[in-house]
Amino acid sequence: AQTVTQSQPEMSVQEAETVTLSCTYDTSENNYYLFWYKQPPSRQMILVIRQEAYKQQNATENRFSVNFQKAAKSFSLKISDSQLGDTAMYFCAFMKHKSGSEKLVFGKGTKLTVNP
């Protein structure tokens, strides 16, 4: 079974600064997907970024980028130029590749607060 661990329950950052959220996972699969989802107080889970394990290049989406270390089973999220609207819970998630299932395995989340 897959497990996802987020070791930082809470983090804070000043507006315009950079912050990195950590995520490690455990799996025996070779091909899989990793995700970062954001859940603001509105409760809606919003996809931030997605990484395919068979791609060595780290995914980026505007101010969001990941550092994917497959051998170390590490998948951290870097948020550059933090904005007040980035305040939210952030969840790291794992999905098997081509498994016939969309099942996501989530970490416990990191509560990020961006301070003005």
Add this chain to the structure above:
Amino acid sequence: KAGVTQTPRYLIKTRGQQVTLSCSPISGHRSVSWYQQTPGQGLQFLFEYFSETQRNKGNFPGRFSGRQFSNSRSEMNVSTLELGDSALYLCASSLNVGAEVAFFGQGTRLTVV
């Protein structure tokens, strides 16, 4: 295009009652998954449906059940409610199985008293 719609947004039920939650996926999406989110256990997978068939089920008691209709809308039912069933129930839709990206609704907040 409308997103994933979950109804109702909030629900208060008494122990022992049953409840039905509804999820309408994004138009054209055929795969629907359900998750339970609690402060203690985090996000846990309940079940997944594709073309009206349950494809995967999480580790929840038989009181939790679901179904999917021909228009891809899905419902989940919890019978004999317990206090511990109080949670945010999230629904996610995907274009197809293997689409590898899930889009979530805003959830239904269930409180059992």
